[in-house]
Amino acid sequence: MVKREGMENLLLRYYEGDTTEDETILVEEWLEASEENSRIARQVQTIGLAVDMAQISSRLDVKKALEDVHRKMERKKVNRYQVLFRGMQRAAAILFIPLVISWSILYWSRDGQEIQMMEVRTNPGMTTSVELPDGTEVVLNSSSLLRYPSQFADDKREVKLVGEAFFSVAKDEKKFIVGTLNKSKIVVHGTKFNIEAYKESKKVQTTLVSGKVSFSYVNNGGRNDVMMQPGQKVVYDIVQEKVVVEKANVDVETSWKDGYLIFRNTPFEEILKSLSKRYNVEFILKKASLKQSSFTATFTKQRLERILEHFRISSNIHFRFVEDGDVNAERQVIEVY
Structure with a gap:
């Protein structure tokens, strides 16, 4: 029986394709041993795309990368778990903490230029942190999604959030905008704040720790703005399109990010x-x-x-x-x- 620590190290090498034949058999037997092991394995598969995406060229040649993978699959038979990981620069898999950070790249044209988007998702019950291209630090709570460009535009920095996150925004002349549910958004320059915007709750809640932010929301077809002060919390009811501003207990609202x-x-x-x-x-x-x-x-x-x-x-x-x-x-x- 392989000890927990040994299995972690073995799996790291397994997903990088560096295990021996005997080690590969051992890992695959473990994967087949229980539904829980298989569930964890399915989660770990998706982490293959989290390979230092922020450092990959903004002109990533996806077609060539796929062709390389196909050629390797044709030259040597690989099992279904390893296919996603071969040819990657680096893969980090943490088995016994079932956290999945999935990164995806989307392309579309704007003024004839190709734009690359990044997407980070957290599994239920897990948190993770992300550093954006401008140095802004984001801590994502359970079951959350953050979408942002690999490079911000010249006039603004804009991201999309569904779920909960704590932002420590890097100071910059360009506005930092967080878009969320029902076209609501938070506009800042440099500050720290928490946003909770889960779809099932039908509410968007923003707690300001420091600096100033403007909470912009839809009301009767128009758009209203509320300027927030540190220590305040805004609760936006999406169904009724109403906003309540109240005093916040900052420690209570943001303690989750520190565990x-x-x-x-x-x-x-x-x-x-x-x-x-x-x-x-x-x-x-x-x-x-x-x-x-x-x-x-x-x-x-x-x-x-x-x-x-x-x-x-x-x-x-x-x-x-x-x-x-x-x-x-x-x-x-x-x-x-």
Whole structure:
């Protein structure tokens, strides 16, 4: 039996095509040993495109790259997992942390010039960080998507976000614009702020840590702008097309990016939503009265079971992991009562 650390190293070499015949057999037997192993393998496959894309030429010859891969496949038989990785400059695969950062390149013409776009996605329950071409740092939360160009235009820096992210925007004369749901957008020059814009929530929430931003949103067919000050939070209701500006607890709103969960008199439903994002689980609240409860707590990097135990001991709240026999289910269901 290969130890965990040994399997990690073995898989790194396996996906780069550097394993011996015996090692290849060992890895493939592990992949076939369980559905969980196969699920992890499918996730790891997509990481093959995350090969220092930011350093690849903006004139990447995709056709030639594909031809090179096809030639290698014809010269030597390779298995279905290795095909995606051969011919790549470098591939980094972390097996036991099922994080997938998928990068894609899209091309279209604008004024006769070819434009390259990058796309980063995070798996449920995972976070990652990205540095944009201008030096802006972005931390992406669970189940989020960020799309941006490999080089910004001369007049503005613009990205698209679905999900949640924390931005530390590099100072520049060019405006930095984050477009998100329902044509809403945040316009900044140099600042730090958090945006939460998941499709299922039907809301866009922006918390400003420092600097100034303008929140622009659609209302009755027109466009309105709200200037924000540090420590403020804007909540945009997409359905009603209304905006509420309120004082924010910055530490609570942004703690996720540092691996913490901070709650300050936070409604229990909101706590469950945060835990759902962090641990990729689905909570079913069976006791309606719990919706009225609020809690204050700080969790660092505890396992979910430890956190749930905290609520059980302190507040007599019980949790039951639902087993439905579906090994392909993407999320664990937990009943709360």
